[in-house]
Amino acid sequence: MNNKPIYVTQPALPPLDEFIPYLQQIWDNKILTNCGPFHQQFEEALADYLGVKYVCLFANATLALVTALQALRISGEVITTPYSFVATAHSLKWNSIKPVFVDIDAKTCNLDPAAIEAAITPQTTAIMPVHVYGTPCDTEAIRKIAENYNLKVIYDAAHAFGCRYNNQSLCAFGDISVVSFHATKVFNTFEGGAIICQDAKTKAHIDHLKNFGFVDETTVVAAGINGKMSEVNAAFGLLQLKYIDSCIEKRKQISQYYRDNIKFIRGISLPDHQLSFTSNYSYFPVFVEADYALSRDELYEKFREQNVIVRRYFYPLITAFPMYRTAHTDRDNELPNARYISSRVLCLPLHPNLEQEELEKVMAILSGFSKIQQTQKAI
Numbered sequence: 001m002n003n004k005p006i007y008v009t010q011p012a013l014p015p016l017d018e019f020i021p022y023l024q025q026i027w028d029n030k031i032l033t034n035c036g037p038f039h040q041q042f043e044e045a046l047a048d049y050l051g052v053k054y055v056c057l058f059a060n061a062t063l064a065l066v067t068a069l070q071a072l073r074i075s076g077e078v079i080t081t082p083y084s085f086v087a088t089a090h091s092l093k094w095n096s097i098k099p100v101f102v103d104i105d106a107k108t109c110n111l112d113p114a115a116i117e118a119a120i121t122p123q124t125t126a127i128m129p130v131h132v133y134g135t136p137c138d139t140e141a142i143r144k145i146a147e148n149y150n151l152k153v154i155y156d157a158a159h160a161f162g163c164r165y166n167n168q169s170l171c172a173f174g175d176i177s178v179v180s181f182h183a184t185k186v187f188n189t190f191e192g193g194a195i196i197c198q199d200a201k202t203k204a205h206i207d208h209l210k211n212f213g214f215v216d217e218t219t220v221v222a223a224g225i226n227g228k229m230s231e232v233n234a235a236f237g238l239l240q241l242k243y244i245d246s247c248i249e250k251r252k253q254i255s256q257y258y259r260d261n262i263k264f265i266r267g268i269s270l271p272d273h274q275l276s277f278t279s280n281y282s283y284f285p286v287f288v289e290a291d292y293a294l295s296r297d298e299l300y301e302k303f304r305e306q307n308v309i310v311r312r313y314f315y316p317l318i319t320a321f322p323m324y325r326t327a328h329t330d331r332d333n334e335l336p337n338a339r340y341i342s343s344r345v346l347c348l349p350l351h352p353n354l355e356q357e358e359l360e361k362v363m364a365i366l367s368g369f370s371k372i373q374q375t376q377k378a379i
Ligand SMILES: Cc1ncc(COP(=O)(O)O)c(C=O)c1O
Pocket: 060, 061, 062, 063, 084, 085, 087, 088, 130, 156, 158, 159, 180, 181, 182, 192, 193
């Protein structure tokens, strides 16, 4: 086998020739952005696919998170997770909101509702949970807390495209959910993202905010940003929707292959949340336990030596970055679950383009330092 790199993810791309007619239309109508015809069609198609009513497209999910907080006029303190991609917290910083980091549930890797409740102060205005790896947060407990304390809930659902929970899209929970279409995500538009909100008035307000605050040619209602998705990205998204179900199915098969084989490896454990939901199989996190022959970081290096580019999602914790480090969150006994999970986690390669021999290589490395008790099963 050649030694070409095996990446943790690789974008799923449709056949190039199928994209050309979309480009031709953009060239013909000469509308490149500003919520043109493809933008409109893609919003409608997404709402249809996800089974939601109100979708606002964005150039990326970070701008969508920043705008979501503005749309709901959030200020003061927001309770969020240290175990996420740093953009979750950055969106708060960009709004001069103080992020209050609380611990996660070690089984789901998502915010622990008891920790949320314990951190509420008179300054708290909202909760920003993340459905990490597309695993649902305890949405019911979070809804009740929000209701009791009159807080807004903005879900960072960047990982959750295509996941379903309690008979609806996982992107439909909270006052607002934000999903990412970044190149590394299950569903990509090169760059992109969207807000899913609950009513037409909020959608209209968000649509103004993402367009500099313009309501019409001469009226600006807020210091909005340029968060618009371009026509090329929107057209690409429309085409991508045709392939998303088959991409998720391929991911499911790969996840099952890993699952079938990893169960025989001592010292490697998998998330054990017992939740019933439809996954998008976006990530394959494993935890390197104390009885594995190598530490997590040693295993990470061994993979890299063999050109297998695994990733430590999420390490370091957001609270370790200088702009979020405080005397409080830096104490060794703070955020114990998040610290533990972050020190053990490794995400294995998972994307629809992986070949069987590449999967076998990943498994051979993983099992090479441990005792494997059964021969491998193919997909
Ligand atoms: C949890 C989470 N939130 C937010 C983002 C930001 O998304 P985007 O890259 O679309 O701005 C990402 C990933 O990129 C993410 O993983």
